[in-house]
Amino acid sequence: MPKMKTHxxxxxxxxxxxxxxxxxxxxxxxxxxxxxxxxRKRRLNTETIIHAHDEKKLKRLLGVR
Incomplete structure (x- = not known):
């Protein structure tokens, strides 16, 4: 089985x-x-957390378990 590559x-x-x-x-x-x-100050310079329903797909792309 070949290794998973990071997207x-x-x-x-x-x-x-x-x-x-x-x-x-x-x-x-x-x-x-x-x-x-x-x-209207928008806090665009802060990072935010990914929603749980997208997290499974993204972790597979990144190669995180």
């Missing part, structure tokens, strides 16, 4: 946390950042 696209986008949960960056943080009003 490099997924490896660049997701990281495994200390407790085994997957973390991702929030969307919409690359360009057109100055048009939003100052009153």
């Amino acid at each position: 490099k696209g997924a490896a660049g986008r997701f990281q495994v946390g200390k407790k085994g949960r997957l973390k991702r960056r929030r969307a919409g943080h690359n360009h057109i950042l100055e048009k939003k009003s100052r009153k």
Whole structure:
């Protein structure tokens, strides 16, 4: 049986946390950042955790058990 290869696209986008949960960056943080009003601050610079129903597929892509 050949070894499982890591999906490099997924490896660049997701990281495994200390407790085994997957973390991702929030969307919409690359360009057109100055048009939003100052009153509505969006916390796009924080990382968030992947939902449980997507976690099984992503762990297989990353080669995590």
